[in-house]
Amino acid sequence: MAMSNRRDVRFEVVVEQGGKPNIDGVFDDEKAATERAGYLLRLAKFPVVRVVKVNGLGKEETIFQKSSAGGSKLTTISTINEANLCTDVLQIFSFESRMTLLRLLRGYWDDQGVIPAEQLHRYFPLRYFEREALLFNPSVTRLAALQAPMLGIKPGERYDQIIRMFSALKDLAQHSDSLAPYDQALARGGISGLLAASIDRPVEERDRIITHAFGSMLEPHREWGAKVQSVLRLHQEEDAENTRLVDEFLAEIVDGREPIRALIGYSPDLASALMALQATLRGDLDDRLPNTEALLALSNAVGGGGLRNVQEALLNRLRGGIEGLTPLTRTGSDAKAFQAIVDGMIVFDGFMGGPAMAEALTKRGKLALGAGGTDLPFEDTVLRLSSRLGSAAARLGFFLDLATSDFGRRKVSFLIQRVAEEFNQVKSAAELAAPGVPLSDVRDGLGRRLRAAGIPRALADGLIAKIATIPDEQRVLTIPTAPRQIETIDARSLPCVASKITVTHQGKTITLPDQGAEVVIGRAAECGIVLDHASASRRHVAIRVRDGSCVVEDLSRNGTRLMLPNGETRLLKQGEIVPLSGRGEIIIGSLDLGEHPARIGWEIKTGR
Numbered sequence: 390m391a392m393s394n395r396r397d398v399r400f401e402v403v404v405e406q407g408g409k410p411n412i413d414g415v416f417d418d419e420k421a422a423t424e425r426a427g428y429l430l431r432l433a434k435f436p437v438v439r440v441v442k443v444n445g446l447g448k449e450e451t452i453f454q455k456s457s458a459g460g461s462k463l464t465t466i467s468t469i470n471e472a473n474l475c476t477d478v479l480q481i482f483s484f485e486s487r488m489t490l491l492r493l494l495r496g497y498w499d500d501q502g503v504i505p506a507e508q509l510h511r512y513f514p515l516r517y518f519e520r521e522a523l524l525f526n527p528s529v530t531r532l533a534a535l536q537a538p539m540l541g542i543k544p545g546e547r548y549d550q551i552i553r554m555f556s557a558l559k560d561l562a563q564h565s566d567s568l569a570p571y572d573q574a575l576a577r578g579g580i581s582g583l584l585a586a587s588i589d590r591p592v593e594e595r596d597r598i599i600t601h602a603f604g605s606m607l608e609p610h611r612e613w614g615a616k617v618q619s620v621l622r623l624h625q626e627e628d629a630e631n632t633r634l635v636d637e638f639l640a641e642i643v644d645g646r647e648p649i650r651a652l653i654g655y656s657p658d659l660a661s662a663l664m665a666l667q668a669t670l671r672g673d674l675d676d677r678l679p680n681t682e683a684l685l686a687l688s689n690a691v692g693g694g695g696l697r698n699v700q701e702a703l704l705n706r707l708r709g710g711i712e713g714l715t716p717l718t719r720t721g722s723d724a725k726a727f728q729a730i731v732d733g734m735i736v737f738d739g740f741m742g743g744p745a746m747a748e749a750l751t752k753r754g755k756l757a758l759g760a761g762g763t764d765l766p767f768e769d770t771v772l773r774l775s776s777r778l779g780s781a782a783a784r785l786g787f788f789l790d791l792a793t794s795d796f797g798r799r800k801v802s803f804l805i806q807r808v809a810e811e812f813n814q815v816k817s818a819a820e821l822a823a824p825g826v827p828l829s830d831v832r833d834g835l836g837r838r839l840r841a842a843g844i845p846r847a848l849a850d851g852l853i854a855k856i857a858t859i860p861d862e863q864r865v866l867t868i869p870t871a872p873r874q875i876e877t878i879d880a881r882s883l884p885c886v887a888s889k890i891t892v893t894h895q896g897k898t899i900t901l902p903d904q905g906a907e908v909v910i911g912r913a914a915e916c917g918i919v920l921d922h923a924s925a926s927r928r929h930v931a932i933r934v935r936d937g938s939c940v941v942e943d944l945s946r947n948g949t950r951l952m953l954p955n956g957e958t959r960l961l962k963q964g965e966i967v968p969l970s971g972r973g974e975i976i977i978g979s980l981d982l983g984e985h986p987a988r989i990g991w992e993i994k995t996g997r
Contacts, residue, residue, distance in 0.1 A: 397445035400452075401513065402426050405437040409521065412513040413501065414608075423453055428611055430455055434500055466527045467495045472535040476550075478557040482509060482596035484637040484698075491641060493528055499647040502611055506641060507604040510597075512562040519555065529555075561597070568601040575602040579623050580631045603638050613648040614683030621686050632695040639687070640698035649706045654681040660717040660726035663710050667733040670703050670741070673926050673944055676912075689913065692928055704742045707734075712749035717757065727757035731777050735964065739778070739786025747787055748794035750774060767800050771807070781820045785811050785835075792842035801843055808844060812852050890939045890969070892932055894918045894989045907933040910975065910989060911944070920987050922978045929977055930961075932969070932991065939993055941975065942966045950976040952988075969993060 400422035402413045413429060416422040422440045429438045439454035469492050473485035480486060487505040491498060497518075498504060508514045519525050533547040540547060574586035587598045603620075610616045617639065624635045642648055653662050655678075668674040669684060672692015676685055691699055711730070717723040731750060734740040740747055754770040765773070771791065778784045785808060791797035792804040815821065821835065839849035892899045892908055899908050899917055908917035911929035920929070926945035933940055943949045943961035951959045954971035961967060970993055978986030 399443050401441045401443060402429070403439050403441055404429055404435040411517040411521065415511070415513050419452070425611075426453055426455070465496065465523050466493055466531060469493050469531070470535070472532050474536050474539050475554065477593070478554045478561065479593050479597055481554065481558060482506075482600045484596075484641070487600070487641055488644070489532075491644060493531065494524060495645055497524055499645055502613075504607070504616075504638075504641045506600040506638065507608050509558065510562050510565040510568070510601045510604055512559060512565075515555075515559050515562055519559075565601060568598055569605075571598045571602045572605040575606060575623075580625075580634055581628070584630065599634065603634075607638075607642075613642065613651040614654075614681050616642050617652065617683045617687055621690055624690055626693050626695065629695075635690075636696045636698045639690075639696065640702040643687070643699060644702035644705060646706065646709065652681055652684045652687065654684070655679045658718045658726075659710055659713075659715050660723075660730060663707060663717075663730055664733060666703055666707050666710075667730070670700060670707075671944065673928050673946070675946070676927060677923070689915070689927070704746065708742055708746050708749045711746075711753050714756075723757040727753060728777065731774060735778060735783060737780070737786075738782050739784075739790050744790040744793040744797075747790035748796040751791060751796065768803055771800075771804070775807070781811055781815050785821065786838075789838045789842045789844075792844070793838070798843065804842070805844055805848070808839075808842075808852075809848065890932070890934065890991060890993045892918070892989060892991050894987065901932070901939070902934045906935075907931050909944075910977070918989060920977060922987060925977050925987070930975060932975075939969045940966050941969055952976060 398417075400416045400419050402416070402422050402425045403410050404413050405411070414422070414425055416425070419440070419442070426438045426440050429435060437454065437456050439451050442450045442452050469489070471489075472493070473483070473489045475481050475483075475486055481490075487509075490505045501508070501514075508518075529548055529551050530544075532551055533544045536551075537544040537547040571583060571586055575583040578585070583599065583602050587595060590598060606619060607616050610619055620635055620638050620642065623631070625631045643652065649662075649666070653665050665674065665678075665680060665684070669688040669691060672688055672690075674680055674685055674688035687699070690696060691703075717726040717730070731740075731754075734742065734746065734750065740750060742749075751767070751770055751774065754774055755764040755767065758770060758773055759765040771788075775784045775787055778787060788804050788807045788811065792801050792808075797804055836849065836853050839852065840846075844852075889903070890901045892901070894910075897918060901908060905917075909928050909931045910916055910918040910920065911927050912920055912922070912925050913927040916928065924947050926947065929943075929945040929947075930949045931942045931944055933942065941949075941951070941961070943963055943965050946963060948963075949961045951961060951967070952974040953959060954973050958976075959967070969991060972990070972992045975989040975991065976986050977989070
């Protein structure tokens with residue numbers, strides 16, 4: 390056994406920053422180690438990169454060393470205000486704990502080009518991280534300060550507990566080779582194969598096994614886009630557990646400035662980058678623009694639904710870009726670009742992203758909508774933003790979200806007045822309810838939001854009581870359209886689709902609900918009806934069976950025309966949802982571009 394140890398050789402890739410060495414990786418093959426060293430030199434982040442040959446007795450020999458002009462940037466911890474609590478070393482491998490480490494040490498992971506799942510199992514990076522004074526002690530101190538109150542102990546006691554868990558983590562890393570069979574199970578059988586291989590292991594060990602397998606899969610991929618695509622290749626939408634794991638590891642990859650920059654690839658200005666992220670969130674990224682293949686693949690996956698953590702991560706990056714001070718455009722005229730970004734954030738009950746996004750949009754609005762070097766006053770900014778919202782539900786949601794934020798609380802009396810005035814204009818309870826949402830849920834949700842926003846109890850009770858006085862049978866369905874426009878349709882006149890809705894195009898026929906709950910029309914290959922039109926979006930329009938009726942939703946940027954049963958033509962805009970009845974056509978295409986518009990027919994038989 391001793392003779393075997395003497396023959397063992399490993400190659401350590403070591404980088405220096407601030408005069409201190411840090412092992413980036415350990416390789417069995419000299420060529421792989423040298424290639425990694427070359428990659429790190431091209432990043433120009435480290436003054437010195439070298440490869441050290443270490444034999445079984447621990448004797449070291451430097452076989453490669455080069456200097457670069459980079460490495461002047463110091464890496465420190467990031468500000469976080471909450472942290473997932475771990476009381477056992479195995480809990481460190483959970484998604485929540487990995488995200489805490491990711492956000493606390495964002496700069497470190499970006500410099501290394503890895504995510505926590507890749508390094509929690511690697512002994513040498515953990516050992517050298519422990520020696521990095523600018524990272525290790527401050528990060529443990531911050532975690533101790535956040536977690537000690539949860540345990541009812543002093544920060545010093547929690548600090549000691551974290552140090553002991555870190556030592557246990559290093560011990561586990563030294564024995565991580567035992568998890569190699571699970572890496573092979575993931576490589577051979579995907580996520581289902583990995584889960585089947587680990588089914589007999591204790592539940593508390595599952596996160597460690599899964600992160601080791603994913604980390605081993607990701608580690609060879611040094612580019613962020615390659616990491617995203619390697620995870621997406623495992624995605625099977627119909628499998629809930631598969632989707633959960635894909636969602637978690639993708640979120641861990643994209644929750645950072647550097648990964649997002651790499652995924653976007655091109656970016657003429659900040660506004661374009663932010664709108665690319667908006668399109669990714671909607672699953673409608675335009676493949677006619679020079680976006681990376683990885684971002685297009687991510688957009689398609691997000692559009693399929695189920696990736697809640699990825700959506701949250703993308704919203705974090707959107708918010709970070711909006712609330713920064715970098716100009717939106719390179720021309721210095723940000724107002725138009727800002728309004729386009731605002732319109733892309735609109736959802737039924739305000740702006741997506743909740744109170745934090747409402748605050749970020751208001752702060753940026755003060756700057757972008759100001760004139761002559763003077764910021765627009767808070768009140769004027771709020772009114773300008775609310776004017777972009779086309780429904781009472783959206784305006785109320787914005788006011789309440791902003792009042793809940795730290796920034797909005799300073800002007801809470803102004804926002805309370807706006808809330809009261811908006812309620813006075815509400816004529817129907819359905820103006821505050823998205824299609825298919827019960828009135829009781831609307832009342833409960835508004836009650837929570839009113840209390841969170843600090844609306845006086847008497848006023849909040851009065852507003853909720855007003856909604857309660859409208860009988861359910863008098864509700865009307867409100868369909869929000871473009872900003873500043875609302876159309877109301879009597880819910881009792883909506884068609885009953887107890888029978889069928891048939892969608893036809895160029896000889897292809899799809900019948901709902903026999904063939905699913907929806908059909909998507911667009912240029913993407915996975916659409917139910919695929920169009921070859923330059924003006925069509927990848928996912929242009931969706932027809933859905935929902936709550937006993939059939940609706941069409943425009944998902945595009947360019948709009949969709951409807952030929953209605955009465956012969957009239959109606960133009961839909963992005964996000965607009967309209968009920969269908971009888972027989973008609975969806976028209977997609979632009980004569981101005983020399984296209985022959987596609988005409989997709991629909992026919993509904995109500996069974997009445």
